[in-house]
Amino acid sequence: xxxxxxxxxxxxxxxxxxxxxxxxxxxxxxxxxxxxxxxxxxxxxxxxxxxxxxxxxxxxxxxxxxxxxxxxxxxxxxxxxxxxxxx
Numbered sequence: 589x590x591x592x593x594x595x596x597x598x599x600x601x602x603x604x605x606x607x608x609x610x611x612x613x614x615x616x617x618x619x620x621x622x623x624x625x626x627x628x629x630x631x632x633x634x635x636x637x638x639x640x641x642x643x644x645x646x647x648x649x650x651x652x653x654x655x656x657x658x659x660x661x662x663x664x665x666x667x668x669x670x671x672x673x674x675x
Contacts, residue, residue, distance in 0.1 A: 598652060601652070601655050601656055601659055602655060604659045604663070605622075605658050605659050605662075607666070608658065608659060608662040608665075608666045609622070609658075609662075611662075611665070613665045613666050614662045614665045614666055615662075615665065618658060618661055619662075621658075622654060622655075622657075622658040625654045626651065626654065629647055629650045629651055630647070630651075
């Protein structure tokens with residue numbers, strides 16, 4: 589049950605982040621910071637390094653934290669869209 593809730597929350601966060609990234613009301617600085625973060629996490633050079641034995645999961649966790657941050661800071665600028673998707 590907890591895994592299902594995590595997956596649904598992750599899906600909702602990804603959709604909200606995508607909508608906010610395309611919204612012109614969200615300041616460009618937030619979009620650039622999130623884009624750079626995604627590039628650093630997904631970079632083949634992997635500047636942050638991997639946690640031994642976890643491989644892909646540490647990158648997925650970092651992406652989850654980054655998307656959650658982006659939704660939290662960008663939501664006040666695109667609040668109309670968030671209210672519509674939450675219902």
